[in-house]
Amino acid sequence: MGDFDIIVIGGGTGNKVALAGANRGLDVALIERGPIGGTCVNRGCNPSKTLIHRADIVQTIARADEFGIDAAVAEIDFRSIVREVTKTVDGKSERMERTDRNHDNITLIREEARFVDERTLETDDDERVTGEKIVVAAGARPAVPPIDGLETVEYLTSTDALRLDSQPEQLVIIGGGYIAAELGYFYESLGTSVTIIGRSDVLLSNEDREVAEAFTEIARRRHTVHTGHEATGVSQDGEEISVTAEGKDGEISVTGDALLVAAGRRPNTDLLDPDVAGIDIDDRGFVETNEYLETTAENVWAQGDITGNYQFKHAADHEAKYVEKNALDGERRAIDYTSMGHAVFTSPQVAGTGKTEEELDESNREYVVGKCAYEETVMGKAFKERDGFVKVLADPDDGEILGCHIIGADASTLIHEVLLALASGSGTIGDVTDTIHIHPALSKVILKAFEGV
Incomplete structure (x- = not known):
């Protein structure tokens, strides 16, 4: 395909860097196999928080009697809710793609690509692209733990759970982090019975202990919660899915008509062969960067979820500003995470x-x-x-x-x-x-x- 001033791998927050480079007059290649906008627009923040707002409305109505107001939810059109949200986020992604395609300085490559040499990638169609500079912003995807029988079951990841056509009656969630908390809240509020199986002894275990304990107590009022349990086996009989889990007090077994695996996220480095390009990764698979977001390879920077610094969209946006200055403008600005915060959008x-x-x-x-x-x-x-x-x-x-x-x-x-x-x-x-x-x-x-x- 040719040589470029800069190649950006990943059309999520990497799209910001691609547009910034193109607007500076650089010849940019943007490699993205999926919808433009990445996880946040298509499979994360945008759809999940928009859906969760519907849950907030239901919860407000459900509590109305506490404030002397007689109100009730007459009906919830689950399919209509999901379709409206999906249409909104898909429309945003399509507009972003049109912007890229219409830019004279951007070549959009809608394929998967792997490194085959320093600053050189090869696409699925055996085409090679080389860049004077490269930004690795290929993100992460749902992690799927090795649970016996899981490969034989029709399970959901967070991506699937945001786009269901029909609402489960009983949802079992493996995982006790923010994805489990947020999606559990959404489905329960709209009428699904939710069971959560978490490895730690509290939900949201990365939070301050006092906060995590308070949230776990609240979640127990809403869901069936099994903390301190490791899912060990999964099976399916017709539409019924069974999950067994081991805890310090023995084994439990729970059933549902849908299973959501929300066991964290893994970086997409295994899809890139970064070692071929001299890009080091850590023992968790994340790209290693210094304070300037430089990788161990010359003229290669990395940002976003694939670095593992902070797996938040606002962190990736923050990093993109520094990559623009350092990679595009030749500056050397050390990134500052002093005011980094986070939030979990549950209730x-x-x-x-x-x-x-x-x-x-x-x-x-x-x-x-x-x-x-x-x-x-x-x-x-x-x-x-x-x-x-x-x-x-x-x-x-x-x-x-x-x-x-x-x-x-x-x-x-x-x-x-x-x-x-x-x-x-x-x-x-x-x-x-x-x-x-x-x-x-x-x-x-x-x-x-x-x-x-």
Whole structure:
């Protein structure tokens, strides 16, 4: 196919770099075998959060009687909901592809490609492309653990679960992370009975322990939850799927008419043969990068899920800005993750940034804790938020914010006040407590937690 100024592998957030290069007048090749937009647009953030908003509406109606309002959900058109969301995200992907195809400086290669030499790839059609520079942004895909009998069962991954035509009556989920939490919430809210089997003793085990324990207790009210269990076998008889799992108290067996495997994600490096190009990967299969997002190969950068730095869309977008400066403009800017946060869009929402209390204990770092329950604020009482709280961890000497963890309504929005303090201020408790907070906005729960330090 020829030589290019830059080759971008991956049309998710890599599409940003491809367009940035093309707009600078560079000759760009964009390699993407799937829909443009990658995981976020097609198989992740966009469809999942749009579907989850429907669950939020159902939950609001379900709680209406708590506020003296007589309301009920008369009917849920599951197929219509999924089809509308699918049409929306597919339309966005198609518009993105048209933009790429219509750009004079972009050659869109809709095939899989592997490295065959330094900065050289070969497509499925045996065509070779070479780039002066390369950006590896090929993402990740659902991980499928080696469970006995799984290959004989019609199981779902997160990709499939976002595009079902019919709603399961009983859904079994293997996995206890954010995908299990979010999709479990969506399906349960729309009427599916959900069973979750998680390996750890709590759901969302990567969160601060106190948050994870609170969420697990809430999830048990909504689902059947088996924590501390390892799925060991799967079988199917007609439409019924059975899952066996081992725990410290013995074996359990659960059944359903659908099985979702939500056991994490794996990088797509095995599809690229990066070692041929001199690109090192770590023992988990992720591309190794330095602070400039350079790989071990000359003139090759990497960003997004395939690096394993942070597997969030906003992290990939952040990295793309640095790759544009370093790869396209010849700068050497070290990436800064100081204000990196994350959120889980379930009910209640979960959000966090920085270290957990357990991580600080393991590193023998001294810290103090500030905490405020939602129900200790005016708006928290108005919302009848009985479970939510904000927890902040800080240095006892200078007030440096070491971590902040939230479970409760609008946690994904509230955390941004803390992220802004980390990014723009000194990153101390005072950056928050010295800010005038509108009363009685829900953000007062942040203020009170920080004042508690």
